[in-house]
Each structure stands twice: as structure tokens, then as C-alpha cells.
Amino acid sequence: MKVIVGLGNPGAQYANTPHSVGFEVVDAIAAELGLGWETKKAFSCLMAKGVFAGVPVLLVKPQTYMNLSGDSVAPVVKYHNATTADLIVVQDDIDIPLGRIRIRKNGSCGGHNGIRNIIERLGSQSFIRLKVGVGKDKSNVIGHVLGKFDPASRTTVDKVVSASVQAVASILRDGADKAMNVFNGWTPDAS
Numbered sequence: 001m002k003v004i005v006g007l008g009n010p011g012a013q014y015a016n017t018p019h020s021v022g023f024e025v026v027d028a029i030a031a032e033l034g035l036g037w038e039t040k041k042a043f044s045c046l047m048a049k050g051v052f053a054g055v056p057v058l059l060v061k062p063q064t065y066m067n068l069s070g071d072s073v074a075p076v077v078k079y080h081n082a083t084t085a086d087l088i089v090v091q092d093d094i095d096i097p098l099g100r101i102r103i104r105k106n107g108s109c110g111g112h113n114g115i116r117n118i119i120e121r122l123g124s125q126s127f128i129r130l131k132v133g134v135g136k137d138k139s140n141v142i143g144h145v146l147g148k149f150d151p152a153s154r155t156t157v158d159k160v161v162s163a164s165v166q167a168v169a170s171i172l173r174d175g176a177d178k179a180m181n182v183f184n185g186w187t188p189d190a191s
Contacts, residue, residue, distance in 0.1 A: 001056045006090045007114045010063045018134035019145040022090040025164040044072045053169040069114040070121030087127040096133030099156045099188045103180045159188040
């Protein structure tokens, strides 16, 4: 079973914000599969189980707030006898322009506090990340990632979320290397 985690912040005030785009991607996968979310208090998350791209998956939305994502993710991975090789984390990335996605097979947190906490709690950097570019406002990074998408950006994000769902399916079906070749150069104009 693969564990697909979408990162974000719980609560309506954080919906439609760059920092919660990971939630949007796993929500789109759940919707495509006709799955509903179940609250799992023991893991501080919302969870859904299904089969995506022919692979059994566990979809996870930590409800711990971003900086403590690992407090949810690590126990889920351990309880389900998964390894870091079974983990795919969908995250926002301010260093990637809005409208781009990038798949990485491992590496540091890159300054992302949710990823930092997951690495700390798992004791490993060796898990796949699907980074969704949200761009940045250098003068107000926190305001940018927690602010709402404007209508023009929202149109781009909708395309990126759709492409991200396809990218996760490709990772599951074809492996990370092939998915990287297809999606790391993807742009919204290509869809």
C-alpha cells in the first residue's frame, strides 16, 4: 500500500491558499475515486482508502497544522507497516513558479517546515515529494502562502491540481523516474 499525503492547514480560513494546495491534490484524487474522508483522531488526520492507478492507496490529510505534519505522518506510516519507499508527499513550494510542478525522490526539506517535521519524525529524507509551485512574494512570504489565490491564479492552480493528480498516478504506475521525465517540465499551457 502506498501512503499519499497532502500537506495543508486545517480549517476554512486556510482553504484556497498556497500552503494548502497539497490538500487540494489529495481531495481531487479522493473525488476521482468517489472516496469520502474519515476522521482518524489517533493519527490527527483525515484518511481515505482506495485503489488509484491500480495500486492500493491510503490518502492522508494531516490535521496538525503544517509545522507538525510529521506528528501525523510518521505514526500513519508505522501503523500501516509502510516504509519511506511507500510514501508520496504532496506539498507547496514557494521556490517553484506558480503553474509548475516538480517530483523529487529524496532530499532536504528545502526550507519547508512541514517537510522538515516529517523528515525529523521519520528519521529519513528518502521519500517522494510532489512539489506544487506557488511562487513567492519575497517581501511577505507568510502572507503569500496563507493568503487566498486571486481568480487568475486560481485558474492556473486548478490546472496544476489536475496535472498533479496525473503525476501521482504516473508515479504509482510507472515509477518516479518516468514521472519526473514527463511532469518536471510540465506547464499549464501544455494541458
